[in-house]
Amino acid sequence: MSGTFELVDHTGDVGLRVRAESLEGLFETAATGMLSVMLENPESVRPIQRREMVVRGADVEELFVNWLSELNFLFSTEGKLFSKFRVHSIEMNRTALLKAQIAGEGYDPARHELRLEIKAVTFHKLFVGRRDDHWEAQVIFDI
Amino acid sequence: MASYKLRKVTDYLWEIPREGKMRVPGRIYATEDMIADIRKDNAPEQVANVATLPGIQKFSLAMPDIHWGYGFPIGGVAAFDVDGGVISPGGVGYDINCGVRLLRTDLQVHDIRDKVRDVVAALFHHVPSGVGSTGVLKLSNKELEAVLVEGAHWAVRNGYGTPEDLDKIEETGRLEGADPGAVSPRAMERGRPQLGTLGSGNHFVEVGYVEEVYDEKLADRLGLFRGQVTMIVHTGSRGFGHQVCDDYVRVMLKAASKYGIELPDKQLACAPVNSPEGRRYYAAMACGVNFAFANRQMITHWAREAFVQALGLSPKQVNMQVVYEVAHNIAKIERHVIDGVEKTVCVHRKGATRAFGPGHPAVPERYRDIGQPVLIPGDMGRYSYVLVGTQTAMEETFGSTCHGAGRVMSRHQAKKAARGRSLTGELEKQGIFVMASSRATIAEEMPEAYKDVSQVVEAVVGAGLSEKVARLRPLGVVKG
Numbered sequence: 125m126s127g128t129f130e131l132v133d134h135t136g137d138v139g140l141r142v143r144a145e146s147l148e149g150l151f152e153t154a155a156t157g158m159l160s161v162m163l164e165n166p167e168s169v170r171p172i173q174r175r176e177m178v179v180r181g182a183d184v185e186e187l188f189v190n191w192l193s194e195l196n197f198l199f200s201t202e203g204k205l206f207s208k209f210r211v212h213s214i215e216m217n218r219t220a221l222l223k224a225q226i227a228g229e230g231y232d233p234a235r236h237e238l239r240l241e242i243k244a245v246t247f248h249k250l251f252v253g254r255r256d257d258h259w260e261a262q263v264i265f266d267i
Numbered sequence: 268m269a270s271y272k273l274r275k276v277t278d279y280l281w282e283i284p285r286e287g288k289m290r291v292p293g294r295i296y297a298t299e300d301m302i303a304d305i306r307k308d309n310a311p312e313q314v315a316n317v318a319t320l321p322g323i324q325k326f327s328l329a330m331p332d333i334h335w336g337y338g339f340p341i342g343g344v345a346a347f348d349v350d351g352g353v354i355s356p357g358g359v360g361y362d363i364n365c366g367v368r369l370l371r372t373d374l375q376v377h378d379i380r381d382k383v384r385d386v387v388a389a390l391f392h393h394v395p396s397g398v399g400s401t402g403v404l405k406l407s408n409k410e411l412e413a414v415l416v417e418g419a420h421w422a423v424r425n426g427y428g429t430p431e432d433l434d435k436i437e438e439t440g441r442l443e444g445a446d447p448g449a450v451s452p453r454a455m456e457r458g459r460p461q462l463g464t465l466g467s468g469n470h471f472v473e474v475g476y477v478e479e480v481y482d483e484k485l486a487d488r489l490g491l492f493r494g495q496v497t498m499i500v501h502t503g504s505r506g507f508g509h510q511v512c513d514d515y516v517r518v519m520l521k522a523a524s525k526y527g528i529e530l531p532d533k534q535l536a537c538a539p540v541n542s543p544e545g546r547r548y549y550a551a552m553a554c555g556v557n558f559a560f561a562n563r564q565m566i567t568h569w570a571r572e573a574f575v576q577a578l579g580l581s582p583k584q585v586n587m588q589v590v591y592e593v594a595h596n597i598a599k600i601e602r603h604v605i606d607g608v609e610k611t612v613c614v615h616r617k618g619a620t621r622a623f624g625p626g627h628p629a630v631p632e633r634y635r636d637i638g639q640p641v642l643i644p645g646d647m648g649r650y651s652y653v654l655v656g657t658q659t660a661m662e663e664t665f666g667s668t669c670h671g672a673g674r675v676m677s678r679h680q681a682k683k684a685a686r687g688r689s690l691t692g693e694l695e696k697q698g699i700f701v702m703a704s705s706r707a708t709i710a711e712e713m714p715e716a717y718k719d720v721s722q723v724v725e726a727v728v729g730a731g732l733s734e735k736v737a738r739l740r741p742l743g744v745v746k747g
Contacts, residue, residue, distance in 0.1 A: 133677035133678070244361050
């Protein structure tokens with residue numbers, strides 16, 4: 125994974141800006157970035173349980189929102205946290221399709237310090253696209 | 268750069284003249300002191316954007332606690348004709364029916380002053396709170412559906428609180444028109460483990476007291492007296508509401524395009540109220556509304572138990588009764604007089620509270636002649652207010668008023684400002700005891716991170732939208 129991310133203040137909410145060499149790397153880095161919004165100590169999540177994921181979207185931007193929404197959904201319903209992401213492929217035809225392997229573990233209150241609850245991944249000021257020789261994304265989480 | 272004009276109408280009211288694609292003017296209730304800050308975060312532009320939506324009536328409104336939101340500004344009020352006008356999830360907010368319940372007791376501050384710590388600890392123990400908190404119930408789908416249709420009524424039937432609580436809740440704690448069939452399986456999954464939890468962020472349970480009474484007669488009618496111990500519950504529909512909003516923003520994006528509605532901002536996505544999409548959103552939103560009503564009813568039940576346990580008193584001695592409960596993220600179908608004609612409209616209140624005036628049939632009989640009680644929570648270091656609605660609010664803002672104080676510091680700024688300080692220590696010196704699931708929450712929710720709610724209240728009172736009844740001060744706060 126070859127990307128970088130930064131968290132940005134957005135009044136009462138939190139934004140994420142991501143940069144990576146590849147589109148796949150962009151999605152992986154964004155997921156890592158989101159984990160650091162959710163936890164004070166994201167490095168504490170051990171990548172010991174793996175699963176495959178398939179996500180769809182109308183276009184690459186909706187795919188991006190749906191990818192992050194799905195990870196957030198898995199936390200709020202199954203209590204699962206993910207720290208390692210490997211996007212196998214992102215296909216763009218009439219709709220967008222992502223296939224990835226994600227690895228993590230169940231939330232353990234003794235080790236994982238929760239930070240913020242992400243209510244939703246919003247479409248506000250959403251951007252996913254190429255800039256010069258790399259990919260960039262921006263997304264805002266409703267906290 | 269501001270692409271709108273703002274002109275003063277009165278000391279408490281500013282207007283954005285109708286221009287370009289706006290169908291009506293915008294109106295922001297605020298004092299001159301507040302306007303400079305309001306301009307800073309582009310919220311007035313959002314007021315102007317809302318004014319472009321089809322079927323909007325009279326004005327695109329904003330209360331003095333206005334600040335930037337997703338699509339609609341927070342503090343926004345907009346009413347749309349049900350014939351041809353629209354309904355929009357962004358006009359309600361992600362936290363559907365985030366709202367506030369005020370309870371009063373027969374106790375005086377001096378009765379509990381040296382036991383506040385115990386009361387807060389008991390509340391913290393009894394009420395599930397914090398990020399990732401799950402509820403104590405294991406509900407089947409069928410039971411969850413009953414919650415979504417019956418709201419606080421379901422809770423009472425299942426032993427949480429008493430039937431007497433119900434008529435002191437907006438809509439008696441059950442909004443008609445809820446249809447679980449309009450709710451996605453994802454929302455059901457997110458909601459199921461979270462019923463009966465406080466959540467985190469700015470949600471709280473607060474023990475306080477009546478510090479000042481502004482109108483003795485009104486206070487007496489609400490059962491309030493100086494020095495009285497009170498409790499406030501502030502929470503919403505948790506992950507359920509968030510998911511419903513998320514689901515329907517996507518549905519509405521497609522619908523807006525289908526119905527040829529031009530959107531200056533994607534988050535204003537909407538559909539005609541009477542369209543299949545509009546009806547389905549309303550039915551799903553109503554489920555979220557009822558989830559929150561049930562949530563607050565359950566939390567009240569546990570809070571009552573916590574009080575009794577911590578103080579070693581009987582429920583009769585504490586006599587904790589609901590004063591009133593209001594929603595501040597909701598869309599309602601209401602009848603209002605517009606240019607002399609009574610019309611049925613869909614009123615969106617996002618970070619705004621209903622404030623019906625004296626005589627309105629929707630106000631509970633016991634309060635009908637004085638107007639609907641309104642609860643305005645402040646931050647955890649300062650005060651909260653009890654107000655009543657007015658006839659002026661009915662005439663000018665579709666019976667609406669403000670909801671609380673907005674943030675002035677981002678979470679990051681607040682955390683920085685908190686570094687090296689013991690916030691709980693500072694608050695304790697002021698006589699306020701705070702317990703939270705996460706230390707970060709206390710930092711991010713510090714009093715300085717919020718505007719002073721009294722300024723917001725003075726503005727709505729000055730504008731005639733509400734009358735002041737009492738001011739409450741916190742003694743102890745439980746945060747997620």
